Amino acid sequence: MKKGYRKERLDRGIKARTDDIFAICSPREIAYIALPRFIVIGALLMFPLLAVLTGIYWQNVLIITCTIALLALSWDLLASAGLVSLGQALFFGAGAYVTGFLSHHYGWPPILSVPAATVTGALLCTMLLYPVLRLRGIYFGLITFAMPLLMMRIVEATKILGGTEGLSGLAPLPGMKVELYVIITVTLVCVFGFRRLIDTDYGLVLRAIRDNDRAVMAGGINIQWYKTQAVFIAALPATFAGAFLTHHYQFVGMPAFALEYSILPLTSVIIGGTGSFAGAMLGAFILVPLSEVLRAFGTLRVVIYCLILLVFAIGLPEGIFHYIQRKYYQFERLVPVEEIKK
Amino acid sequence: MIETVLIYGLVNSVTLILTAIGFSLTFGLSGIANFSHGGLYILSGYSAWMMMHYIGLPFALAAVLTVIQVGILGGLIYRAVIMPVRGIVLSEVVATFAVGVAILEFFRWRGFVTYDFNLPLFIKGSIGIAGVFIDYQRLFIIGIGLMLAVILWFFTHHTRIGLALRGMAQDEYTALSLGIESDWAATLSMALGAALAAVAAIIILPLGIISINMGYDVLLLALAVTILGGLESTNGLIVGCFILGYARVITGTYLGPEWMEVIYLAAIVLVLVVKPSGLCGKSKELEERV
Numbered sequence: 116m117k118k119g120y121r122k123e124r125l126d127r128g129i130k131a132r133t134d135d136i137f138a139i140c141s142p143r144e145i146a147y148i149a150l151p152r153f154i155v156i157g158a159l160l161m162f163p164l165l166a167v168l169t170g171i172y173w174q175n176v177l178i179i180t181c182t183i184a185l186l187a188l189s190w191d192l193l194a195s196a197g198l199v200s201l202g203q204a205l206f207f208g209a210g211a212y213v214t215g216f217l218s219h220h221y222g223w224p225p226i227l228s229v230p231a232a233t234v235t236g237a238l239l240c241t242m243l244l245y246p247v248l249r250l251r252g253i254y255f256g257l258i259t260f261a262m263p264l265l266m267m268r269i270v271e272a273t274k275i276l277g278g279t280e281g282l283s284g285l286a287p288l289p290g291m292k293v294e295l296y297v298i299i300t301v302t303l304v305c306v307f308g309f310r311r312l313i314d315t316d317y318g319l320v321l322r323a324i325r326d327n328d329r330a331v332m333a334g335g336i337n338i339q340w341y342k343t344q345a346v347f348i349a350a351l352p353a354t355f356a357g358a359f360l361t362h363h364y365q366f367v368g369m370p371a372f373a374l375e376y377s378i379l380p381l382t383s384v385i386i387g388g389t390g391s392f393a394g395a396m397l398g399a400f401i402l403v404p405l406s407e408v409l410r411a412f413g414t415l416r417v418v419i420y421c422l423i424l425l426v427f428a429i430g431l432p433e434g435i436f437h438y439i440q441r442k443y444y445q446f447e448r449l450v451p452v453e454e455i456k457k
Numbered sequence: 458m459i460e461t462v463l464i465y466g467l468v469n470s471v472t473l474i475l476t477a478i479g480f481s482l483t484f485g486l487s488g489i490a491n492f493s494h495g496g497l498y499i500l501s502g503y504s505a506w507m508m509m510h511y512i513g514l515p516f517a518l519a520a521v522l523t524v525i526q527v528g529i530l531g532g533l534i535y536r537a538v539i540m541p542v543r544g545i546v547l548s549e550v551v552a553t554f555a556v557g558v559a560i561l562e563f564f565r566w567r568g569f570v571t572y573d574f575n576l577p578l579f580i581k582g583s584i585g586i587a588g589v590f591i592d593y594q595r596l597f598i599i600g601i602g603l604m605l606a607v608i609l610w611f612f613t614h615h616t617r618i619g620l621a622l623r624g625m626a627q628d629e630y631t632a633l634s635l636g637i638e639s640d641w642a643a644t645l646s647m648a649l650g651a652a653l654a655a656v657a658a659i660i661i662l663p664l665g666i667i668s669i670n671m672g673y674d675v676l677l678l679a680l681a682v683t684i685l686g687g688l689e690s691t692n693g694l695i696v697g698c699f700i701l702g703y704a705r706v707i708t709g710t711y712l713g714p715e716w717m718e719v720i721y722l723a724a725i726v727l728v729l730v731v732k733p734s735g736l737c738g739k740s741k742e743l744e745e746r747v
Contacts, residue, residue: 199547246726253490253546254684261680261725264673268718374673378558385551414566421559428542428552 120449130444151443156303163295174291176407179364182296182356184399186380187387188305189353189394194384195313196345197325199252202259204376205243206350208266209236210357212276215367219282228286228383229358236354241347248342267372281368288362299358302396305352309392312348321345379403382420386427388434397436461704468595470702471602473682474695475657478605480679481686481694483650486613486622487643489539490550491531494654495676496557501527501655502667504565506574516577525654531651536646543643559671574667576659594663601660605653606695613691622646634727681721685728700724 133144162169162177186203190359193200214232247258271279288294312318323331324338331338349436361367379402380395389399402420409416431438480494501523508519517607534556542548585593612629613619625642633639686697701724 194547201550242741245638253550256547256550257490257680257684258461258725261677261721265718265722266724269722272715272719365719378554385548389547392718410717414562418559418566421555424555425552425559428548429538432542432545432548438603 117449119452121452123450124441124445124447126445152307159299159303160296162299163292166291171291173240174295176404177358178294178298180403181378182360182381183303183379183403184302184396185298185305185352185356186376187383187395187399188302188309188392189349189351190380190384191389191392192309192313192349193345194389195318195325196342196349197252197328198342198345199256200259201256201381202261202263202322202377203353203380204263204372204374205259205266206236206240206353207357207360207376208263208372209240209350210237210354211361211367211371212270212357213354213385214241214358214361215241215282215285216276218285218362219277222286225286225288225362229355229362232358233351233355236357237347237350240350240354241343244346245343248339248346263372263377264374267369270369270372277368279369281366281370283366284366285362285365285367287365288359294359294363301352301355301359306392306396313392360422379406382424384434385424388436388438391436391440394434394436398434401435458710460586462703462710464586464589464591466703466706468598468692469703469706470699471599472661473678473698473702474606475598475602475653475661476675477679477682477694477698478609479650479653479657480676481691482609482653483646483682485691486626486646486649488626489535489643490546490553491647491650492550492554492676493534493557493560494562494650495672495674496677497527497531497651497654498658498675499564499667499669499672500530500560501658502576502662503569503574505576505659506667509576519661523659524652527655528648528652531654532644532648535640535647539643539647540640542666543640556637557672557676562670565669569667570669572666575665576663576667578663596746598660601656605656606691610691618645677721681725684725 129144129147131142133148163174166174187209189206190200190203200389210232211235214225214228217228217231218225243262244259247255250258270276276282288297313322320331320336320341328338331341358372361371380399383398383402384395385398386402388394389397405423406416406420409419412419427434476498479497480491483489483491483494504526505516505519506521507512508522508602509516515520534553538552538556539549540563542552552713578594579591580593581588583590584596611619613623621637622642622645624635625637625639629639632642682697682701683694684697684721686693686695703722704720704724705717
């Protein structure tokens with residue numbers, strides 16, 4: 116940078132104008148707001164139609180990507196309420212096992228068992244986490260980190276739900292196209308729904324709990340109850356992801372609680388940026404396809420994306436999404452530094 | 458039967474203390490949850506093995522070198538990885554965890570997964586105490602574990618450096634105003650924690666083979682014990698270790714070994730429901746946590 120100058124960041128004119136109702140003034144301003152959203156929605160909805168180009172392999176990758184994106188969204192909502200989870204696999208595994216149980220023992224079709232597992236799994240997780248909700252910050256994280264791994268041990272020890280073998284031969288989902296559209300729709304609804312939710316008064320309470328829980332308590336609000344609700348709402352997409360992927364693979368077993376389902380969402384959020392939900396999704400859509408490309412490296416791939424994670428955690432702590440957003444909303448210029456008169 | 462439970466419970470408890478003490482010390486002194494603990498533990502095992510088999514050093518020398526080297530590595534991890542994100546708790550955890558997983562998975566990629574990888578026992582053989590046979594290595598574990606606990610207690614309570622570190626943990630600003638440098642203290646605490654992980658690895662690993670998955674287990678154990686005992690308190694750590702150690706052996710003997718791991722969840726959840734700050738957590742800590 117030139118000496119005697121400093122960088123200044125200002126909102127673009129179009130951003131200032133479209134912040135308010137004036138957005139309806141011109142097509143250009145409407146496009147400025149709507150285009151980024153429509154490109155994302157359009158691209159995702161178009162993807163299943165391009166089966167000829169993409170092939171079955173990348174359609175599978177898209178399903179896994181959406182699953183991880185859902186887990187990441189769930190993480191982001193929890194984090195918005197000040198609950199840093201290091202064990203998203205708990206939600207994933209709960210959804211997976213409930214749907215596996217319903218499908219295996221009672222022969223429920225996926226159209227019933229997936230929604231049932233989503234709600235029941237979320238309820239179970241909320242009950243399991245209720246006693247530790249009093250903890251905050253890193254302490255909550257430590258507990259959630261241990262929980263899925265311990266659930267895995269319990270399944271192993273008690274031999275319930277198929278023990279180490281798992282439950283296989285579950286009912287399949289009807290066709291690839293339906294699967295893709297279901298998971299894409301759910302992901303999109305979650306992203307935009309959560310963005311909306313966190314902007315409402317209800318979301319404001321959640322964010323206030325994160326920023327200063329004492330103040331919220333002083334405001335006469337029962338933070339324990341709000342945190343419980345946040346856990347339940349955040350668990351929903353994650354348990355859905357678990358239930359959905361179980362029917363996709365037609366198998367549920369101890370890998371449902373694997374560390375992978377805790378680390379990948381977390382990494383996605385770190386790469387994409389926290390707090391905006393769109394960042395979590397963007398992170399998943401970068402990370403998962405990337406890890407598929409790296410599959411040729413065997414277990415070295417885990418090392419590689421640990422290093423990527425390190426680079427992002429240290430080098431770009433705000434995440435890619437916030438970086439892009441800033442470029443989209445603001446411009447930078449050099450201004451001379453004013454001399455201090457003696 | 459009862460003698461077996463008593464003696465092996467003690468062995469188990471002290472093993473837990475050894476495993477967790479590095480993690481607990483770092484957390485207690487600088488508030489860093491060092492999630493690379495498991496990675497460093499396994500790294501120490503392999504590092505000692507490599508020194509013995511590639512360079513041909515005797516075990517004792519390799520052990521000492523490993524402890525020093527891993528200690529320095531811990532300090533370096535703080536300087537290179539944690540310092541830029543200090544204060545952002547999530548980033549600290551993510552960064553250290555990434556380091557730990559990177560270490561573990563690197564060894565897995567290099568094929569360090571066969572039965573060839575084990576460290577020698579200090580002295581072979583076993584001895585009968587009250588009708589229970591126990592090998593010398595396990596006696597070493599008890600001896601060294603208890604000795605370390607005492608030394609560390611002395612270090613943190615009666616030496617200038619130890620007091621400085623604890624001062625930092627209690628009130629950062631006051632400590633700063635007394636001329637204790639925050640980054641220096643945290644570097645030292647990370648180095649100490651890492652060195653303790655190495656000591657634990659050198660003593661415990663000869664009992665079996667070195668396996669990668671143990672790295673994740675060690676981290677989990679350290680977490681369970683520290684949460685149970687109250688995160689910042691050393692006494693709590695020891696109490697927590699004894700409770701979990703004996704609970705493990707008792708369930709293992711009377712219910713079957715597969716229940717040994719389940720006992721953790723039960724213990725943690727119970728303690729947190731009854732007393733969220735852990736068994737020996739203090740009121741000040743309660744204020745910070747709840």
